[in-house]
Amino acid sequence: MTHEEWSIDKSRLVYGLNRNDLHFLDIDDEGRLLIRIGSETITVEEIIKRIETEDEERVGYTSSFTLRLPQLISFQVLKLRRTFESAMNQTGYSGKFRAIYPVKVNQRRDFVVQVLQTDPEYGLEAGTKAELFLIKSVLEKEKHRLIVCNGAKDPEYLDSIAECIKEGYSTAISVESLYEARMIVERFDPKTTDLVLRLKPYLKVRGHWSHSTGRDSKFGLSIHDLFDTVELLKSRDFQGSVSTILGHVGSQITAIEDFHVFAVFMTRIFQELRDMGLSNLTTIDFGGGLPIDYTSTHQPNLMELYARSLLGGVKEELGNWPDGMVPDIMIESGRGITALGSMVMVKALEVRSVFPSIEGMDEDMKREVDEAIESMASASSVSELLGIWNESQVKKSWLAESMSDLREKERALASVRAGIRFQLSELESADLSSDAHLERLWYPDHIVIGNFSVFNSACDYVLVKQHFPVLPIIDLHVRPETTVRLVDITCDSDGEISQFHRKETEDIWFTQDFRPLTMTVAGMGQGIPVGSLENIHGSYFAIALTGAYQDVIEMNHNLLGDLPDVELLFTKEKKWQVRWLSGAESMEELLEEMGYVGFDIDEDPYMSEND
Ligand SMILES: Cc1ncc(COP(=O)(O)O)c(C=O)c1O
Structure with a gap:
């Protein structure tokens, strides 16, 4: 395991920022996601604040939206022509x-x-x-x-x-x-x-x-x-x-x-x-x-x-x-021209924990857990560790006798899993080339409820298993505390984006709770790394590179329609502005599409946090 200090450069590598097709995204010294276009930089937080503030020019909108970045469409159009013309010149x-x-x-x-x-x-x-x-x-x-x-x-x-x-x-x-x-x-x-x-x-x-x-x-x-x-x-x-x-x-x-x-x-x-x-x-x-x-x-x-x-x-x-x-x-x-032109900005409504807090664990259970964790300390390989885990009483005695027994067992399970994760992180990196058992142990303990619909905003994730980079917009400067699953508000269990691409590093880097952030061989894993769980509620996640195909294949799953569209603009004086292009589809419009007329409901169907 790498115990070195964390750095912003490490976060850049983990999230794939500031390079290739995410060249326009970076992290500032305070760990905020920023957009860099030409010589202009602007944090995503600032953009959101602009939209949330209500005054003569601003709309006072406080939830998820799609951010349009037309400058990046131009960038790609120019790049395509230049690339071909220069290759043609160079090769005669x-x-x-x-x-x-x-x-x-x-x-x-x-x-x-x-x-x-x-x-x-x-x-x-x-x-x-x-x-x-x-x-x-x-x-x-x-x-x-x-x-x-x-x-x-x-x-x-x-x-x-x-x-x-x-x-x-x-x-x-x-x-x-x-x-x-x-x-x-x-x-x-x-x-x-x-x-x-x-x-x-x-x-x-x-x-x-x-x-x-x-x-x-x-x-x-x-x-x-x-x-x-x-x-x-x-x-x-x-x-x-x-x-x-x-x-x-x-x-x-x-x-x-x-x-x-x-x-x-x-x-x-x-x-x-x-x-x-x-x-x-x-x-x-x-x-x-x-x-x-x-x-x-x-x-x-x-x-x-x-x-x-x-x-x-x-x-x-x-x-x-x-x-x-x-x-x-x-x-x-088409994809090469438009993908960079949109990002879906998902507001985090709630963070739910899959396991109970381990505080207040029953003493007998605690002893059993400590023993299980202790028995793992001597393991020198993944298979040995998994063998001990499979034999563990905590794992075997999962059938609960009552609700409070079930809560105790869940506490115990959470503790032992955390112990195993720690032991795994202490083993030689090469042993951890991911296998299904390990993925279960690394699977996130926290679910973030995002005010969006995967089907409407990033449908290819479900339809063709298209990977989209998902990025928290804050706390990107610290070693991530843990990983989370980003789930939407539809009633479909496929409405979730939790895939994360683990980049290749010589030694595996881990979250603070010992989930891998990188691997010795790059590949897909589950769980989006987040800097601090405590700060997630009310913050946003950016789903990047959604400009190609996602707007046109969107669905009306659960009658959740289009999110509002906001465009980032730069004025001649190089000042940035946000322009409100359109609001979310109203419930009235969505109902009409299904043949229900006579409603007068101008509201959008997404979750509201207004009291
Ligand atoms: C005929 C034709 N041209 C262009 C495209 C755009 O392809 P891409 O989005 O990969 O650039 C498509 C997409 O399927 C196509 O069918």
């Missing part, structure tokens, strides 16, 4: 870089407009008819920007696309099946139509959504359909209409090197299609997939590695096509 790549934002990742107006305001060349991608209408509304005065229409198409969607083309929007239609191709050649004029052929990438990449690739993928043209589609297009004079091929290998592809083989595949098809007569084919659209470092453990330059991996693959394959054309590279990153 003569094709151009182009980017479109798939609005499905976050359709909020403040997100979409932020992307557009940051880069005058950025285009947008629609996945449905409704998204196309959204895009038309934001691009009314900028019709030169590219719109790519993806997604399954029915005649109405195609009519809307035709309308867009007629109105002067630069609109491209992605062809996702032979059936769609047939509808398109019937309805469109080859001279004014821009087509994108969406292909199934016939390869396997490693990642959460890697089933987006391969023969069985839901999206894109199979290889036999591609041949038939090209024949059809040629027969109807559409061979000159195809400007782009698109492949999407799935989201959050952390095996960056897999993009290389994807790029080889796409470039080969690109050249073959040109040889087959698609002579206006100029662009390869590599879809999304750029990962976000939710655990702060990947290489710090993921975006650069991604760009280099793709360009490397394209260049390698171009070597086989001496007369081939150098394609322009298009990227449809």
Whole structure:
């Protein structure tokens, strides 16, 4: 066990702050979480105080909310272009870089407009008819920007696309099946139509959504359909209409090197299609997939590695096509652009202890506990320790005879578990590579009730086991006292975010009550470290990196709707401000959605602490 002094640097490492995709979060000398954007720093506590104070400009709101950080969307948009352009310059790549934002990742107006305001060349991608209408509304005065229409198409969607083309929007239609191709050649004029052929990438990449690739993928043209589609297009004079091929290998592809083989595949098809007569084919659209470092453990330059991996693959394959054309590279990153743009700020309503306080333990029981703990002192390995624990009378005699007997047994259990944790922390670190038994002993003794719904604010945690970093906003300068589970106010036991990513250190670091904060091999554990239990009630936890997908897939579980939205702004004088964007969804709105009308209840459904 490491008995050295604690330091803020250690906390930074434990929570993954001040680096990679959490580069904008840090800790001040008093242990407060702070946001650093450019040269501006501001503690989260200050932001909350601003919102809580009621005066002419401020709203006096005192509970959970979503903090929007539009500056970080701009940061990512600029970084993506710079990263690609600089990699292209350095490797002498003569094709151009182009980017479109798939609005499905976050359709909020403040997100979409932020992307557009940051880069005058950025285009947008629609996945449905409704998204196309959204895009038309934001691009009314900028019709030169590219719109790519993806997604399954029915005649109405195609009519809307035709309308867009007629109105002067630069609109491209992605062809996702032979059936769609047939509808398109019937309805469109080859001279004014821009087509994108969406292909199934016939390869396997490693990642959460890697089933987006391969023969069985839901999206894109199979290889036999591609041949038939090209024949059809040629027969109807559409061979000159195809400007782009698109492949999407799935989201959050952390095996960056897999993009290389994807790029080889796409470039080969690109050249073959040109040889087959698609002579206006100029662009390869590599879809999304750029990962976000939710655990702060990947290489710090993921975006650069991604760009280099793709360009490397394209260049390698171009070597086989001496007369081939150098394609322009298009990227449809969504997660990579928006994830940093939101944080859910969860107010802690209550702290509950799973075990009774050990004060006042019955003398006989205390003796039994002391004996059990003493017998463990001689253990020199984890298995020996667990063996003694399994034999222990305290563990065996769990069946209680009465309520007060049960309380005594719970006290005893808590004490013995604390004793074992201490003994474990004294053993050689390498022995503690986590096993299920140990995780039970380290499982948090405290539950924090947060005024939120995981389903509504961070649904991917439940749906696809997506990890999000959860951070207390105070007491980050001390060795954490213990770990807690953050549970929500829904009546669903899945409504809890307790996963914590333990970083790798040579010696394991522990909380004050001997739960591991780090491991000799990094990995997921349960329990969010907190500096001081006493200060939690009324404070907040930040769930970071929630800007991608979470707003758009949210649910209305328990009729708890959207949290209020607050935006952090910097004025020209570099002063920061918070802007109240919208309140929580009212109970009236939520009830109406379910078909119950006639209510007049403007209140939000979250817990109130007002008396
Ligand atoms: C066609 C297409 N492009 C882009 C994206 C965005 O992917 P990501 O969020 O990984 O950037 C998706 C997401 O699934 C997609 O289906």
